[in-house]
Amino acid sequence: MRKAERLFQIIQILRRSSRPVTAAQLANELEVAKRTIYRDIAHLIGQRVPVDGEAGFGYVLDPQYDMPPLMLTPDEIEAVLLGVQMVEKLGDAAITNAAKDVIAKITSTLPGDLLPFIAEPAVSLRPGDSIGGSMFDTRPLRRAIREGRKIKLEYCAVDGEVTHRIVWPVLLGYADARSLLIAWCESKQAFRHFRTERILDLEVLEETIGLSKRTLRQQWRQFRETELSESRPTP
Structure with missing residues (x-):
């Protein structure tokens, strides 16, 4: 080094x-x-x-120290490239394009001796189909999460029932072959996971949640811990 x-x-x-x-x-x-x-x-x-x-x-x-212009090591470059490949497999077009934009920005600022690590990295994921494959546009969901705004959902349940809900978005997660909106549901008064491919329509409301993102996420984590502990078999 x-x-x-x-x-x-x-x-x-x-x-x-x-x-x-x-x-x-x-x-x-x-x-x-x-x-x-x-x-x-x-x-x-x-x-x-x-x-x-x-x-x-x-x-x-000193936490106030301002870093010099972008400078990455080969390990950091390859970590970013791996991350982009993982994102591409999610099947989320908006996130994939954003990840590619990051690579383009990094490439434009790297010195010449580091460019080969972009063109020919030493790491790669196995080629294959995307794990998501959904064309659902996640941008409104992610904007609502960032801005702490409520969302009005039209949602189709597994049994075909269509419901209308007001939810407080916590996180957009990915599990197995689907993406999930994790949110507090006002009608159920509980946290729920909504499969994005079952969201028929959504509207980001002007009304804010009234809690900080950190507080809402902490409450969700506590809910998950309780849920997991109750599901464990009794010795």
């Missing part, structure tokens, strides 16, 4: 950690000696990168 790449990786590791990171931890992840880490930290501090800490205690990066 080149020194410039290693320095960038140190910044990345410190940036993603909420606790001080020791030289030993940095050395272990980057597969170098601790003395190399000490020299690199000294170099970063000399370049006015706001790293604080000391040997034996650990190092932290």
Whole structure:
């Protein structure tokens, strides 16, 4: 690993950690000696990168530090490419196009010596059919989730019954060969999973949920934990 790449990786590791990171931890992840880490930290501090800490205690990066222009390692490039391939298998056209746009933006900013990792990556998923295959447009759902807005659904149940519901969207998830809207249903007063291919019509309402996205998601996780614990067989 080149020194410039290693320095960038140190910044990345410190940036993603909420606790001080020791030289030993940095050395272990980057597969170098601790003395190399000490020299690199000294170099970063000399370049006015706001790293604080000391040997034996650990190092932290000022959260206000503004990263330099986009610079990725080969591992990061290949991780992004794998992610794009996984997204393509979902069969969600809008998300797939967004993922391809990310690759195009990354490609336009990479230095020439890293472009081969885009053109000929060392990793790939096995070719095959998409796991989703649905042409359902998820953009309104994702917008409602981001903006914390209620959704009016016209939904067809498995038995063919069509219902109209007001829901509070939590998350758009993917399971097996289908995509699911996870939401709090006002009529059922409970969390429900709606298969997107059974949504006949939807309208994103102007009315907001009235809870933060974080609170709503925490409540859903608590619901799931309770549901899972009750489904486990009694010893």
